Amino acid sequence: MSFGQAALLAAPTSVAHANGAGPGFVQFADVEKSYDGRTFAVTRMNLTVARGEFLTLLGPSGSGKTTTLNMLAGFERPTHGTITLEGQPVDRLPPYQRNIGMVFQNYALFPHMTVEENVGFPLSVRQVSKADIAARVGRALDMVRLRQFGDRRPSQLSGGQQQRVALARALVFQPSLVLMDEPLGALDKKLREHMQLEIKQIHTMLGVTIVYVTHDQSEALTMSDRVAVFNQGGIAQLGSPDDLYNTPQSSFVASFIGExxxxxxxxxxxxxxxxxxxxxxxxxxxxxxxxxxxxxxxxxxxxxxxxxxxxxxxxxxxxxxxxxxxxxxxxxxxxxxxxxxxxxxxxxxxxxxxxxxxxxxxxxxxxxxxxxxxxxxxxxxxxxxxxx
Ligand SMILES: Nc1ncnc2c1ncn2[C@@H]1O[C@H](COP(=O)(O)OP(=O)(O)OP(=O)(O)O)[C@@H](O)[C@H]1O
Ligand SMILES: [Mg+2]
Missing domain, CATH: 2.40.50.140 (Nucleic acid-binding proteins)
Known part of the structure; x- marks a missing residue:
């Protein structure tokens, strides 16, 4: 990883590293989601994410992590409550007009496009000029160390390389917020640990706000400023990795975090x-x-x-x-x-x-x-x- 190259990609000057204090960059106020009108996938959620923070949603399968992320992305509407991004309700804008980058578990790269075309896609839909696209795609690919693979198609790359393309594509348009849903779930342990470090370094360099979903507690503890431990659609405890490990507030958190x-x-x-x-x-x-x-x-x-x-x-x-x-x-x-x-x-x-x-x-x-x-x-x- 070249930090110099990462710094070239985007360096929003207003970003302050947060530790949970400060004004809410993302705010969930009394948010609930029911898909069927009878049961709740997310219950009474109040959550503030600070600008520049790396916040992880950690919890067992079915505890509401993806639902929470999808509501923030604008793919799902809350049944109750509001979600704001920089003070604006997120559901007022269609997803492509929100300044949010996304990375998912299965890469979701366009198979018929080259690596360069995949990474440039968010810029072309934003009507960025061709020359600008070429320069920014080049810098994004440098950041994930894939410049030499620009002409390949996704099927000609390894899983880790595809995931790095997805990461470059999520960052290339300098989003203020990046959402990642189990982005490393498909990778083997060694590659996953390597990518954890890369994502963490990119976060530090760009100062971008990241909301990250995983059900792997060691991944959450390694990467995050704060972790929200989910259980049955609600947040059981929100705190720094150290807080959660040393001062769990419930039997569930004590048994879910560490041994x-x-x-x-x-x-x-x-x-x-x-x-x-x-x-x-x-x-x-x-x-x-x-x-x-x-x-x-x-x-x-x-x-x-x-x-x-x-x-x-x-x-x-x-x-x-x-x-x-x-x-x-x-x-x-x-x-x-x-x-x-x-x-x-x-x-x-x-x-x-x-x-x-x-x-x-x-x-x-x-x-x-x-x-x-x-x-x-x-x-x-x-x-x-x-x-x-
Ligand atoms: N589109 C949907 N329609 C109906 N129910 C859904 C839908 N998506 C999720 N659910 C339900 O909502 C609850 C929360 O699901 P969600 O996908 O948010 O969990 P998760 O924490 O992301 O789990 P996992 O770790 O398995 O990805 C589950 O009970 C799930 O079955
Ligand atoms: Mg999920």
């Missing part, structure tokens, strides 16, 4: 920020109380790297267990520790750990590394027709 052990139990009592939990099947644990109340069922989430096999410090949690498996991963070892209630915890330890299968161990962790959530939180309310 977590989940222990089920009942809240014995809440005291300040912490609560004492009686675990199902025996044992007790002190955890941070994240929205739980006394007597309620809860899920306690603990990351494998927050558990240790050293003795618990004063006030720490200690659970008796038996080693039930060892998985060697080079730089670390994952020990499976079976508790008295038969639940198995994954504990991340150094590769030098010597514990053998069947050995009795004490698994310990600090209360602040355990998060107790209501057992049913994180699941959106069941779909229902709210009427208008």
């Amino acid at each position: 977590n052990n989940t222990l089920e139990g009942v809240v014995d009592h809440v005291s300040g920020e912490q609560c004492r939990v009686r675990l199902n099947g025996g044992g007790e644990i002190t955890a941070l109380a994240v929205g739980v109340t006394q007597g309620s069922s809860c899920h306690v989430a603990i990351r494998p790297e927050r558990l240790s096999l050293s003795p618990a410090p004063a006030g720490g949690n200690a659970l008796s267990a038996t080693v039930d498996g060892r998985i060697y991963l080079g730089d670390h070892l994952r020990l499976l520790a079976r508790l008295a209630n038969d639940q198995v915890l994954t504990v991340k330890v150094g590769p030098e750990a010597t514990m053998a299968n069947g050995e009795a161990v004490t698994v310990s962790c600090a209360p602040n590394d355990c998060r107790a959530f209501p057992a049913d939180a994180g699941k959106a309310a069941p779909f229902q027709n709210r009427g208008k």
Whole structure:
């Protein structure tokens, strides 16, 4: 990637890198979408995207990510609420008049056109002069390192090359907003990771606002300024990758982002920020109380790297267990520790750990590394027709 070439393509001077603060560049206000009038694909969505931000919509299949993107692109109309782009409702303009670039999973290149013609297409529909088109297409192809493939047709390119053509085509007309729906979904792991870096570098260079859809959490955490975690048509939590990893607000987000052990139990009592939990099947644990109340069922989430096999410090949690498996991963070892209630915890330890299968161990962790959530939180309310 040549940053110099990327900078030549477009450099809107007003772009400020955002961290969620500042005026809303894109705004969803109480947006809902129902395709059938009975169930909601998107429910009561309020979302602000800042200018220059890389925001990712992350969530399981069917959680409403594409629907949200399609409403922003103007391909679908909300059944309720409004979406504005730079203060203007998006549905006032037909899609081709919105200054939005798009990249989708299946490239959607025109098969009968050459690479150059594909990339130049958004400029020719905007009536840019032929000389200008040639220059801008050249710069866009330089940016994705495909200048030498300009005469080929899409079928003569690899998947990664086709995706780069799609990227060049989405950026060539200097859109202020680029929407990407699982753009790397069809690529193998190595190429996907390479393209993640390329897209991120292009974002940094051009300062363009990107709304990106994926169901791959590591992709979301690597690339984004902020991530909106979708669940059942709503946003379960919106925050920086660090926020989502370290301070999940629900059992759903805790289990969707990164790896977590989940222990089920009942809240014995809440005291300040912490609560004492009686675990199902025996044992007790002190955890941070994240929205739980006394007597309620809860899920306690603990990351494998927050558990240790050293003795618990004063006030720490200690659970008796038996080693039930060892998985060697080079730089670390994952020990499976079976508790008295038969639940198995994954504990991340150094590769030098010597514990053998069947050995009795004490698994310990600090209360602040355990998060107790209501057992049913994180699941959106069941779909229902709210009427208008
Ligand atoms: N054109 C449509 N007509 C009717 N229902 C639809 C339509 N498009 C999507 N849906 C429904 O809306 C819900 C949300 O779908 P959407 O495509 O937005 O999910 P997604 O999060 O993008 O999922 P995936 O990760 O599988 O792409 C799903 O229940 C889906 O079946
Ligand atoms: Mg989708």
